[in-house]
Amino acid sequence: MLLFDPKKEMPPFFYQRFEQQQFMKRENKELKFVFDRVYGENSTNKDVFETTSKEILASIMSGYNSTIFVYGATGAGKTFTMFGNDEQPGVIRLSMEKLFYAFNVHEEKTKFDIGMSYLEVYEENVYDLLKPSKTPLQLQEDAKYGVKVAGLTIHIVKSVGDILNMLDNGNKNRTQHPTDANANSSRSHAVFQVYIKMMYKTSGQLRRVKLSFVDLAGSERASASGCSGDRFKEAANINKSLLSLGNCINKLANGSRYIPYRDSKLTRLLKDSLSGNCKTVMIANISPSYASYEDTYNTLKYAARASKIQLNVKKNIVDGDLRPPQSVSINEELRKKVIELEAKLSLSNVKPIVKEDNENIKLEWQRRISEAYAVQSILEKELLELMTRQRVLAFRHRLHTRAFSHIADLARSSSSEALEQVDTEDISCQERAAENYAAKSVKLDTKIKFSWIKWHESRQKMHDMFNQALSECPEQRDFVEKVKLQSEMRIVRARNNLGHQLLYMLNEKVNTLTEHVSDMSGMLKKLYSTLKGYDKATPALEAEYFEIMKKAKSAEGKTCSDEDSESDFKLFSTLDLEKLMTTSDFNIALKKYANTTIDIATDSEDIENPDPSQSLARKRKGTPIKLANNEIIIINDSPELLDTTINSKSAIMKPDVNLPVKKKLLSKSRETYTIQRNLNLLNDKAAKIVKPVVDLGVPLLRVPPTMKGNRPLPGSSSSLTASSGIPLQRNGKAVRERDQFRMHPYSRPVATASRKQGQTKRTERF
């Protein structure tokens, strides 16, 4: 046990005969760390070797891979522990001497082939220290042999002397720079590996073992070590690779399934030593100096975590192809015996073995499925997140575009000033927004595409794995179903989340619209009253006014009265991972909607009938008016015909169709968002199209039967008749008469006709 920063008895401090509290004193940590061995200040390299590496060497002879690595702050004595000096040889030399001694002892029965390599990892590049070159070496992963360094030279050695000479040469090539903490600081991680091939002469059995010694570069706080420029970068790189090593150690200690070996070259190289088939010793060097307090504390934490890692090791026995001829017959006999025994054993214990095997297979499949599912979950989450962002962006853009189209439509039908204002301010703004949206959506589309491909591949793999697992072990159907359900749940949750986001945006828009509608209906009321006051409100205008007011009222309090918004909502809230949708797919779908839907106050019939040609055919030019006798007339009040500027001083409606407006945008808006009036009355075959009144802006009026013989009023020139044969006249007086009764605008009670003209009084102006 090592006691770090122990509590110390401090002599009491008195001031004016009273004992004082010592505020400035730092609280001691007094942390206890338990390790396999702890070495004191007087321990030698031999002490370290005897209780660490020596034990490991015995297992090397039995065929186990082994690694010894030293870790610690800069200047703590790592290189000294590994290499030592003449008086105090380091762990490498002592191990090699011991190893070669063992080789000599077993020389008669075993043939040993020994090779060595020496490399360094400097700033995330791997260099061969025994064949110096400026070109870094590449790491390759091999399913059978693990991580290999391509092009690394392996030198055959016959004695300890050979090895030490090679190491001396290699050390000369190793990157060293002075730091504040160490005049000969090693700035790279050095990995020295000994490859031993042992062949037992009698049995022909072959063992290949790898012994590694890793001298890590010193961990340091870059600012504390007083370096700058290149040295600072060097220190940052060292710390980065040590951090990834620390992460791997943490995850291994916690039993995590995913270990981030690929985060750095160092961890990739040490993968075998950390988690593979390897017996590993970690030597943590610390300095007793108070100046290294923080470094010592960090090193101890690092080592404590590393000590929790548990490895599964197995002997590296390879059936040799190089078996000596005399051993072949013995070996064959033994093999036959083994087969016989195995057969006997399997006969006697069929059931338990099968059961145990099944259980193992099941567990193995579950482990593999869980691992693959963890990867797929990450990909799925990423894809869902991107898709949600794409739809939210597209929906927001759609809402903006629609709002703009409404404004453009209103401006177009109101005045040239309004239209010009839209032209100068809003269109450029809208164009900028559209460009912005296009750029963002292209980026998102690309990301989604890549993410989807990865997700799809991983899903395919999972699918294959499920099939294989179920065919080998059908009883794990429940486990497979559970994994599938988890994935479905994630998608449903993401869909819900998207729906909430879109609904929130839609409600915001509806709230703003409701506000506008109430503002506009107030204004419309004023305008209508003014027109009426001047006798300029035609029946068509009047009918339309009441219709609009009715709709404005019914729209109040509704959260989503707009059918088109609902279609948009449906389109954008669809989150189907199977179907990859790009921004252009949305646009195509929206165009389809645009053809089938008439905006603002849409007739349900038009939505039900998706044939655009039919819905367009049913559009009429004019306002239907139902008379008291159920007869329907349609007044063609299209803007062209209502243009009273042709022959009148009073302008009811004056559309400027040739204004210098960016036609592209406006024409699009008109095509998509036609303000449509109620069409139900059009189904009546008896309806007649009647020409509009343009002369003085006086509404068209049927002359009641009682007034039939009367001469037309001055200024009235119409000879129009409805289907009933009743003549229609422009009759200002009759209008005033009608207004007195304030009937529903669509009905003209015959009763009005019975009133005497003399009784008619204009009681209402405004």
Ligand SMILES: Nc1ncnc2c1ncn2[C@@H]1O[C@H](COP(=O)(O)OP(=O)(O)OP(=O)(O)O)[C@@H](O)[C@H]1O
């Ligand atoms: N146990 C020891 N006995 C005598 N000298 C030592 C001992 N440990 C370290 N030293 C000396 O301390 C100095 C720094 O040690 P060393 O170079 O081994 O540190 P290091 O941890 O490898 O540092 P770096 O990470 O910077 O390379 C060297 O001069 C070394 O000889």
